[in-house]
Amino acid sequence: MNSSFAHPTSLPFAPPPVVVDGGRARKGKPFAPLTADPFRIAPGQRLFAAGEPAAGPFRLIEGAIMVLRTLPGDRRQILDIAGPGRTIGFTAGRRHDCDAVALSPATIVRLDAGAMDQSVAMLAEIARLRDLATLLGRKTAIERLATFLLQMMGDDFEDGQRLEMPISRQDIADHLGVVIETVSRNFVALKRLGALKRAGREDVVILDAALLRRIADGHETHSAVATSESA
Structure with a gap:
């Protein structure tokens, strides 16, 4: 990895x-x-x-x-x-x-x-x-989370790999400038969209890095936000 x-x-x-x-x-x-x-x-x-x-x-x-x-x-x-x-x-x-x-x-x-x-x-x-300024100033909550996960993954990460998270959901919220409930809701949204799945308490398995990139770049914003709001 x-x-x-x-x-x-x-x-x-x-x-x-x-x-x-x-x-x-x-x-x-x-x-x-x-x-x-x-x-x-x-x-x-x-x-x-x-x-x-x-x-x-x-x-x-x-x-x-x-x-x-x-x-x-x-x-x-x-x-x-x-x-x-x-x-x-x-x-x-x-x-x-x-x-x-x-x-x-x-x-x-x-x-x-x-x-x-x-x-x-x-x-x-x-x-x-x-x-970071762009992340906090212009991106939606789900775009922020997708961007954060991509940064954690690095350039050589492959679909199907487990991403071990050294921080808690609260730490992620404090980094992204949102509340912890928003982080949890958007993890659920990314799971429903097929971008990832849970693997333990904090870790995730990345299923579709390309989808994460599209969400991070705002190309999947409408469907992602709709899924997030219904989660």
Whole structure:
């Protein structure tokens, strides 16, 4: 299975080198050399917190990391869910402006910002944030969920594969800017449309990735929304 998130707790220590392109991984593009020894953090442990002195960037070797901001009223906006091969922790100032929390046992290495060429990773970060702005500002709830699943799948995912989800439905809702009931209703809608089926508490099996892409792009909006509203 080639998804970056397919096995968040059991990936080999050294996966093939990848770079991120708009939130998706591509093989065969070398990173700058690692400059420190990898370290591990446990699920729920913070890699860094908002307000702390900037200590990154960091490359995730194994596991999954959630990057988020806490809003007034204890609300959250999940900005990113990073898998193996991703570089996170960029900041324009001297302090982090968000939190990074492990979703599963994670192996991480701190990079020497002065020694690495950050241009590729930073351009990918800009592209990902533009995608997030479009996702939250212009897409319907079911289009957001389809887009999120496609990002989790990566480029080499095949129909019939199981997509293991390192986050809960509530986390997905906080990332997509909707309530958990909307996420659950649209998972049911995607199931009825034949795009996926449940496989355990959080995981799904992707049955029709092409259909997911059409929904994400708004080409199946009317039928998808009708199914969702009747679910």
